[in-house]
Amino acid sequence: MSVTPITTANLLARQLKNLINSGSLKDGDRLIERDLASQFSVSRIPMREAIRQLEQEGLVKVYRNRGAVVKTLDASDIDEIYQLRALLEGEAIFQSMNYMDTETMARAELVHRLLGSASEPTQQGLYNREFHELLYRRCKNHRLLEMINGLREQIERYELFQRRLLSDTLKFQDEHEQILIACQHNNPAAARENTVSHILSAGEILKSYLLSR
Structure with missing residues (x-):
């Protein structure tokens, strides 16, 4: 190798x-x-x-x-990035469900609880990323995961704003809960649908922030 x-x-x-x-x-x-x-x-x-x-x-x-x-991202950039993220991350969790194991699910549930109780923005951001990565990690398409990571890196500098939102609203945790429930019930279609909705929602929030600056 x-x-x-x-x-x-x-x-x-x-x-x-x-x-x-x-x-x-x-x-x-x-x-x-x-x-x-x-x-x-x-x-x-x-x-x-x-x-x-x-x-x-x-x-x-x-x-x-x-x-x-x-590079300064504008609203159209955010739309493009998050539309692609929604498609790719929805597919990643759909494929990952075929190989999901109990250990990964247990860790995802734990991280979800830790995120709900965390109050420091940086720690919230780490838990948020870990939650998603755990649920995608069983996807066998490594190029797909690399593309997801590349898109995340394009907007990482704006994530501090989104992490601050985690302490102001329960919306993110509610959306994570729905994704987790779909995974717990071994429902790949619902897991994909909820992930797509969650990513697009995050994109709208970030776009609103950029437009208000």
């Missing part, structure tokens, strides 16, 4: 992604290759490649005369 080596550009792309997702680099901020290379004590060649990687992942936009900037 071959292992793809982690290059300097890969590591730099990961660091830049962390800066974007943490808010240290904000929407519209310029990524000045020379300055970033100096900041990370590397040459401009791997930094240029790292920026290209982020462009391919949808986090950065490169303009001919302006250079690279952190």
Whole structure:
């Protein structure tokens, strides 16, 4: 089994992604290759490649005369991303149900309870992601799971807003409950339907937030 080596550009792309997702680099901020290379004590060649990687992942936009900037998502971007997420995540949970085991279900139920009692936004976000990943993990289509992860990464920097909402409304927990019940009753169609509805609902909330900024 071959292992793809982690290059300097890969590591730099990961660091830049962390800066974007943490808010240290904000929407519209310029990524000045020379300055970033100096900041990370590397040459401009791997930094240029790292920026290209982020462009391919949808986090950065490169303009001919302006250079690279952190991509700002608008309402149409959110619609596209969440429509794709709904389709892919609905299919992932549908396929996962064919191979679901009692241990995975027990862990998903535990995480659901922990999310309901958590009050700190970062912890809520971790539990929320773990809940979904547990229910998708038995899907045998690894490319499907990689696509889901890629779409999540495009909106990860906005997730802090959504995590804060978790403490303000029971809607997310109610939707998670319906997904969980469908899985407990071994009903793949209902699990897919409830997951699609949940993802689209989250997209509408995020879109409203972006439009109000």
